[in-house]
Amino acid sequence: MDYIIKIKREKVSVFKSKWIWKLAYKDARKNFSRLFLFISSIVIGIGALVAIDSFNINLQNDINKQAKELLGADLVINSRGKKFEKDFISGLDSLNAEFAEDARFASMVFFSKTGGTRLIQVIAMEGDFPFYGEIALSEDSDIESFNSKKSVMIDESLAIQYSVEINDTIKLGKASFLISGFVTGFPGNTNISAAFAPVVYLPLKRLEETGLIQYGSRVSYNKYLKLIDGGLEEIKQALNPEVKKYGYSYETIESRRENLGQGFENLYKFFNLLSFVALILGCIGVASSVYIYVKEKKYAAAVLRCMGASGWQIFYVFFIQILTLGILGSILGVIHGILLQYILPLVVSDFIPIEVTPLISWISAFQGLLVGLIISSLFSILPLINI
Amino acid sequence: MSSILKVERLSKVFNTGQKDLTVLHDISFEVEEHTGLSIVGPSGSGKTTLLGLCAGLDQPTSGKVMLVDIELNRLSEDDRAYVRNRNVGFVFQNFQLLPTLTALENVMIPLELRGGNNISTTAEHLLDRVGLTDRMHHYPSQLSGGEQQRVAIARAFITDPKILFADEPTGNLDEETAKKVTDLLFEINKEKGTTLVLVTHNIQLAEHTGRILKLKGGQLIEDKSISID
Numbered sequence: 001m002d003y004i005i006k007i008k009r010e011k012v013s014v015f016k017s018k019w020i021w022k023l024a025y026k027d028a029r030k031n032f033s034r035l036f037l038f039i040s041s042i043v044i045g046i047g048a049l050v051a052i053d054s055f056n057i058n059l060q061n062d063i064n065k066q067a068k069e070l071l072g073a074d075l076v077i078n079s080r081g082k083k084f085e086k087d088f089i090s091g092l093d094s095l096n097a098e099f100a101e102d103a104r105f106a107s108m109v110f111f112s113k114t115g116g117t118r119l120i121q122v123i124a125m126e127g128d129f130p131f132y133g134e135i136a137l138s139e140d141s142d143i144e145s146f147n148s149k150k151s152v153m154i155d156e157s158l159a160i161q162y163s164v165e166i167n168d169t170i171k172l173g174k175a176s177f178l179i180s181g182f183v184t185g186f187p188g189n190t191n192i193s194a195a196f197a198p199v200v201y202l203p204l205k206r207l208e209e210t211g212l213i214q215y216g217s218r219v220s221y222n223k224y225l226k227l228i229d230g231g232l233e234e235i236k237q238a239l240n241p242e243v244k245k246y247g248y249s250y251e252t253i254e255s256r257r258e259n260l261g262q263g264f265e266n267l268y269k270f271f272n273l274l275s276f277v278a279l280i281l282g283c284i285g286v287a288s289s290v291y292i293y294v295k296e297k298k299y300a301a302a303v304l305r306c307m308g309a310s311g312w313q314i315f316y317v318f319f320i321q322i323l324t325l326g327i328l329g330s331i332l333g334v335i336h337g338i339l340l341q342y343i344l345p346l347v348v349s350d351f352i353p354i355e356v357t358p359l360i361s362w363i364s365a366f367q368g369l370l371v372g373l374i375i376s377s378l379f380s381i382l383p384l385i386n387i
Numbered sequence: 388m389s390s391i392l393k394v395e396r397l398s399k400v401f402n403t404g405q406k407d408l409t410v411l412h413d414i415s416f417e418v419e420e421h422t423g424l425s426i427v428g429p430s431g432s433g434k435t436t437l438l439g440l441c442a443g444l445d446q447p448t449s450g451k452v453m454l455v456d457i458e459l460n461r462l463s464e465d466d467r468a469y470v471r472n473r474n475v476g477f478v479f480q481n482f483q484l485l486p487t488l489t490a491l492e493n494v495m496i497p498l499e500l501r502g503g504n505n506i507s508t509t510a511e512h513l514l515d516r517v518g519l520t521d522r523m524h525h526y527p528s529q530l531s532g533g534e535q536q537r538v539a540i541a542r543a544f545i546t547d548p549k550i551l552f553a554d555e556p557t558g559n560l561d562e563e564t565a566k567k568v569t570d571l572l573f574e575i576n577k578e579k580g581t582t583l584v585l586v587t588h589n590i591q592l593a594e595h596t597g598r599i600l601k602l603k604g605g606q607l608i609e610d611k612s613i614s615i616d
Contacts, residue, residue: 019499030487030526303483306444307497307542308472310465 020313024320027300031293035325038289042329042376043336045282046368048275050337053364055344056268058356060261066354067257072130072187073100073224074232077243077250080220085246089223095235098226100127102204105219107212109154109200110171111162118158121197122172122212126204131226133187140166141181150206151180158198170200173210177202188353264352279371287379290322294383301387315384322384326376327369334368390453391550391582392418392441397450399436399605410436411605414450420549423576423583423596432602434586435554441584442475442552443467455549472500476543476581478572480555482535484527490514490538491523497546513541517571533564537571544575550582557592569595 028035074097077084092099102125109120137143138156145151152170159182164170168179183201202210213219227235232252243250251259301314338360345356399411411433418424426434439445441452443459444467452459455474459467476497477483484493494510514523517537527535536556543551556572557565569592576583585596593599594613601609 019502022499023496026492027485027487299483300485300487303485304496305468306442306471306477306483308468308475308500310468312465313500 017313017316020316021320024317024324027317028321028324031321034296035289035293035321038286038293038322039325039329039332041282041285041289042326042372043333045275045279045285045375046330046333046372047336047340048278049371050334050361050364050368051340051344052268052271052275053367054337054341054359054361055271055356056264057361057364058341058345058359059264059268059352059354061359062354062356063257063260063264066133067253067260069130069133070188070260070353071251071253071256072132074131074227075225075235075250075252077223077225077239077248078220079223079246079248081218083221084223084248088242088246088248091242092223092225095225096228098128098131098228100125100129100131100224100226102126102129102222102224103207103213103219104222105212105217106197107172107210109158111164112169112171112176113164114162116162118162118198120154120158121199122207123199123201124204124207125201127224129224130187131224135183135187136185138182138184141183142166143181145178145180146201147203149178149180150175150209151178152200152202152206153181153183154179154200155186155198156182156184157195158200161198172200172202173212175206175209175211177206260354267352279375283375283379286326286375287383290380291383293322294318294380294387298387314387318384318387319380322376322380323373326373326380329376330369330372333372334365337368338365389420390417391420391455392584393453394437394441395451395453397437397440397452398448399433399440399445400448409605411440411447414602414607416600416607416610418550418582418584420582421580422598423585424598424600425585425587425593425596426600426602427587427590427593428602430588433605434602437602438552438554438584438586442477443471472497472546474549476546476548476551478536478539478543478551478553478556480558482527482532482539482559484535484538484542486527489524489526490519490530490534493527493538494542494545497542501546510541510545513545514538516575517541531564532560533568536560536564536568540568540572540575544579544581547579548581550584551576552584552586554586555588556585557587557589 102123104121104123107120107122108117110117137153141153146153152172154164154170158164159179164179166179166181169176170179171177183199186199189199207213236250236252239250242248297318304314304317341358341360345358349356394414394416397411397414398409401408401410414437426437428434436445440447441454443452443454443462446460454470457470459470462470484490485496488496491507491510491514494513495506498506498509511523514520517540519534519537519541522530522534527538530538536559553572557568560568573595583596585593587593597614598612599609600607601611
């Protein structure tokens with residue numbers, strides 16, 4: 001009958017075996033350049049993951065912080081296609097609140113100086129909107145003449161595109177207006193939206209003169225409220241039946257926050273998908289570079305086996321190397337991810353209406369480190385076991 | 388004298404898919420302690436396979452190998468590695484040094500695996516003995532073939548093995564260097580009283596060991612002792 005003899009030999013833990021750690025170091029120092037691919041795969045994957053995750057966290061934080069400025073008021077009531085009913089307005093007047101309003105619609109503008117025309121969005125405003133945040137104007141803008149004279153302000157991008165200067169004339173419908181200033185930032189608007197549909201701002205009282213509002217015009221009327229004594233919930237409850245009755249809608253800071261959050265959730269999902277793809281590519285990179293590395297090491301493993309090294313000792317020598325590089329790659333990836341935090345907001349600033357503050361998200365950094373370690377361990381164990 | 392290596396009815400068959408290939412057939416011999424033995428034969432006669440089986444690098448299909456009174460084929464792979472580390476030294480035709488380690492670090496490996504003190508000093512003494520004092524910190528790629536084989540010899544003797552297996556130790560060297568390396572190998576072997584099992588094509592070299600086993604087609608066709616002058 002066959003039997004197996006067991007040799008009594010001292011078992012030394014990997015943590016206590018200096019030889020394993022020393023050999024892992026000695027062997028790795030000449031292989032660092034070869035293992036660069038392995039490191040770079042992890043760096044790219046983890047960097048993307050940390051960057052996107054941190055960006056999302058910062059975005060959510062900034063949405064929470066800036067939702068008030070984005071809406072510009074505590075409550076906005078909207079009516080599409082028709083002016084607010086007098087009964088409704090008189091009901092609102094009884095509230096202890098500051099009011100502002102605007103009318104928005106698409107139209108064409110004619111530049112008298114150049115003879116150019118452009119599809120634009122008209123915002124005809126009245127009151128101290130925005131109550132929160134501010135409209136950014138170019139230095140030479142004249143707000144006094146905007147309020148008193150028959151003048152408009154236009155988006156700076158429009159002025160640049162049509163080489164328009166202050167005090168030039170534009171024609172909106174039947175009326176001609178002087179340009180009294182350029183708007184460089186408006187709550188809730190983005191640079192990209194200004195490029196596609198630049199805005200011409202005019203006082204609401206001048207809107208009639210353009211003759212653009214006629215029966216069937218697609219105008220969106222907004223009423224902005226700044227509540228002086230609070231009580232938003234009570235007002236919402238009182239408004240609900242009225243809004244329903246007239247077919248209006250309303251938006252609060254909270255609902256804007258939620259809507260934006262949902263909108264950016266989709267953006268986050270898209271970016272997350274990108275980072276996931278980067279991570280998958282990283283995994284493939286790790287797997288193939290470890291496979292090649294281990295294949296190269298088979299000769300060394302065989303020699304060590306001849307000298308008397310056990311399978312586990314050899315496994316640990318190379319596992320320690322790969323795990324160390326995994327940790328190094330993950331740390332570098334996290335650093336790259338954090339650095340990308342400062343670049344991503346610049347890249348997307350034209351597309352999103354909020355200012356993203358680059359802050360280090362330690363949760364994302366920790367997650368990145370953990371994922372890096374798991375990937376390098378998982379993808380190295382299989383080829384190493386086969387050594 | 389007691390026997391350090393005992394091979395009994397050893398056979399090795401490789402399955403090539405379509406048919407079985409018998410590389411070694413019914414080989415038996417014994418090697419006494421502190422003696423020498425050469426295994427000779429044409430290419431493909433099974434010399435290296437026999438050496439590997441004797442050292443426990445591979446498992447036989449049938450038969451048994453007793454090394455230092457331990458039946459190797461009844462041990463696990465790790466246990467066979469342990470036995471090798473305690474009792475066996477190796478010198479290969481292709482030197483088999485780790486390219487990422489210096490000459491000194493290569494020599495230290497077997498003793499580091501065993502564990503102990505003054506490993507570096509012992510390795511330095513051995514490298515000094517093989518005439519490589521100035522080359523200790525050089526990597527194998529920075530050494531000539533002869534120098535690499537001398538490092539391999541130092542590595543083989545660092546654990547004071549009971550038995551040394553040498554597989555064509557001069558096969559990759561020119562005649563002059565081969566002579567120097569052979570002289571060195573036999574010198575140190577004599578000093579340390581190690582049992583030597585040598586695989587070679589070189590009959591003159593084989594005669595140095597005092598006993599020749601001749602293999603042909605996987606079978607032992609001759610076992611003769613030669614008096615050494």
